[in-house]
Amino acid sequence: MRNQPALWPSPTWHLKKFQPDDPILYFSPDVLQATARRFEAGFDGLVTYAVKANDQAAVLDNLVGAGLGAFDVASLSEMEKVRQAKADAVLHYHNPVRSVAEIAGAVGHGIASWSVDCPCELDKLADVPRHCTEIAVRLRMPVPGAAYDFGEKFGADPDQAVALMKKARAMGFDVSLTFHPGTQCADPQAWAVYIVEAADVARRAGVTLKRLNVGGGFAAHRRGAAPDLEAIFDRIASETNRAFGIARPALVCEPGRAMVAESFTLALRVKAVRGDAVFLNDGVYGSLTELRDIGAPDRVSVMRPDGGALEGAMAQKVVFGPTCDSIDRLPDRMALPEGVAEGDYVMIRAMGAYSSSISTGFNGYGRQEIVTVASL
Structure with a gap:
């Protein structure tokens, strides 16, 4: 390159x-920064960029210039690239399958959020520092609307998610939930279904969520009319308010494709x-x-x-x-x-x-x- x-x-x-x-x-740096500002203005929570979509230094530098300070990373290499763009960036390590060596390296980068989708992966995090660290249990459901379904590879079913949340809390971590509706998703209903289930899972686990990460999946404009991102943002906010009520968690999203395409x-x-x-x-x-x-x-x-x-x-x-x-x-x-x-x-x-x-x-x-x- x-x-x-x-x-x-x-x-x-x-x-x-x-x-x-x-x-x-x-x-076009101007287009990228305008898209970043659109997410920051429209989404009611923390916007993290999914680095896997495009890890070019120019992309990361321009996102930092547009005000983004948090990034979703899936590998040590991506962590290093983000640190070069912004030394104090907040890192969410949401690839839920990691080797022991990768975990040790990631601890050195000061990970703020770790996702898990099975007990064995949670056990690997037993020695991770608890201070300012959350475990985001990854939930999966058979929700249509995307080009392909991430749930075939990652995620815990609702009953499994309840057990993981209880275990993470018992280990002394802050507990959050995360999900991913699938790539190139333009239907707000996909997020709504997940949010309702997330609220039920949290109630069953008896856990007050620190945050709810509604994932990526936001569609880019590839064919026909441009996706209505603001409609998705609004539905996420309203559905979260309705489903959680006074226990409403802070929201996080992790756009990749829609941010940079x-x-x-x-x-x-x-x-x-x-x-x-x-x-x-x-x-x-x-x-x-x-x-x-x-x-x-x-x-x-x-x-x-x-x-x-x-x-x-x-x-x-x-x-x-x-x-x-x-x-x-x-x-x-x-x-x-x-x-x-x-x-x-x-x-x-x-x-x-x-x-x-x-x-x-x-x-x-x-x-x-x-x-x-x-x-x-």
Whole structure:
């Protein structure tokens, strides 16, 4: 990954001038900071950024500049990157499966919140300092509305959560609850169902929650109309008030995708066109990896090398990546102008989440340059 410090006016200006043949991720600090301020203003609680979505130094630095002081981390490497951006950042270690060595390293970073979803993982935390430290029991339920369900891997069923909360309290920890409705979730009802169950679990455990972490999962604008984040914020606040009453806990959220996606536009060059198939200079082993799981976006445009927009009738194209692997293709066709040709640039909006963090270097491809722009 190469970071280019210069600030260019726009992706179109940069592409026209330099004609890059490698994938480019265009980054707008202004868009990222505006999104951070939107979460801070709209969500009634503590906003923590899920670093896994994009751990680039420029992203972390700009979030700190926008006022964020808390981060959701899943590894020692992410802790170190956050500490470089903000030495006194509050860290929530909410990857609920950890080795003994990882726990020892995390203690040195001063973790404020540890999530657990089974007794054996709670037992591993027996020697963690209690002062200013919470255990956030991770709850799971079969709630629809997301692109894929995190509950298949993490989380305790309600009865298990009750037992874990009682045990954590007996061990001397502050006790919280956390959940994750699943990625790319735009339905406020998903959060409402979890909040109601969280209140019931807390009552059954006889525990007054320190905090309720409503997770991430906030959808980015990938297709159609933009998700109504404010509707989700409002529903979370009202449902928490209704479900908990005077025992209402402080709220926490941990957006990743919705925080960072809109601040990046991905530019890929067309290497070849063969019938209804388009070959791009990056694919599912690189910046398009996640599109295999959540489908292709429709916020796509095509630019000619001279900077002009390619318009006209659209056609559903098979999209291949550049590697020698025949499965390096998007599972769904992508709507592109019929006249798309070799040398054109395919511009995909809202690609700041996971496009760089899970790219590989397979076959010598998959490395994107990051270029900072004034506007997208």
